[in-house]
Amino acid sequence: MPIGESKDLTAARAMRMLERAGGPGSVMASAWTPGRCTLVGEHVDYAGGQVLCIAVDLGIAAAVRRSGSGRFLTTSDGTTVSRVDPAPAGDGADRILAPVVALRNRGLAVPAVEVGIAATLPAGAGLASSAALLVATSTAILRLLGVTMTARDLAAVALSAESDVLGIPCGPLDQRAVIDAPEDGALQLDCRTGRESLMPWPWPDVVVVGCDTGTHHDVGGTEYRRRREETEAGLAALNAASCQELTEAAIDSAALEGAVKRRLRHVMGETRRVAEAADAMRRGDLSALGRLMSESHRSLRELHEVSTPALDAVVSAAEAVPGCAGARLVGAGFGGTVAALVARSAAEACRTAMAAACDGGDTFELRPSPGVAVLAPDVVRG
Ligand code: GLA
8 A cells, every 4th residue: 555645646646557457548547536534533424423523644546438349347456347237246356347327316317437546545454444335436437528526515425325235334424434535634514504614723733643453444344234133223212303302311221222322322422422532623632532532442442332452552552652742543433544733842752662562564644635536626626
């Protein structure tokens, strides 16, 4: 994974890969999409909660061109697939072609295309690689066809590709984050109303450091699905339209299984932490944001039960480094990445400590990146 590679170089690599796999062909369009790192607000998007996140400067590029043969072709990670039908077939082209199906379902006449994918974002590591892939491919196809779309519609296409076409039970966070994130700042998203607020990154000398533990999760897997089902069942039992309506008293007095109560306690606490975290960012209160990140991790570990010993070890190692304000797992959990909020002067020490705690996991700085609405104004209408 060439982590330091620029967006343009990743896009150029996707084009070269396509040319190598498919031979010379018609003119290409490409698009790059960032990943996302949640600061606070994990496992609440499907419960109508609030999320505070940044898009990051690791991402995925898609290069697309019209197929000369009428067959679809995809190439990614050394795997090339050629087929007639873009619908999922259980191979490496499923995710790459899902946007074709979603765009066609919306009535857009998408011809057979060839797609090359290149990435600097680790896959399945909690940094929204799936949404980044779907948004990059969708954006490149729209660019090739000269079609524009609102940011909301583009997010809806990517979400539909993931949930309707691929059957992955994800929430709405990742697509919105990688499209709507501001330049050099964070996005606060209310998943109940869809409302957003943007805030600048207040600390020039503070960075987010990531450590990919190398144990990767699958949002399509049974545990993510089970957390979502338990949370939704609990909300329905309490007649709550979202986790923002929950109270301790209502959860305490409900006749619900222990696991369901724990899920409800997590989503209630986590969405409240987001409001506090956004306030902390506006005030420039670094230690408050760091504390909330560490509290978020503890809640994900004890109440939502989505952490692993490797993630816990990396969080503890980061928290022990002087200059680290807080740390937590990011994304769905069950493996993946830990993010730590740390003074730039302590970033190197933090990376070393985190890598050592998980037998040499990859570490990287996660710098805020603008989302696709900023990066692709020719495709995404305001
Ligand atoms: C995955 C899902 C998101 C969200 C996060 C956890 O990234 O795709 O919808 O639920 O997990 O916050």
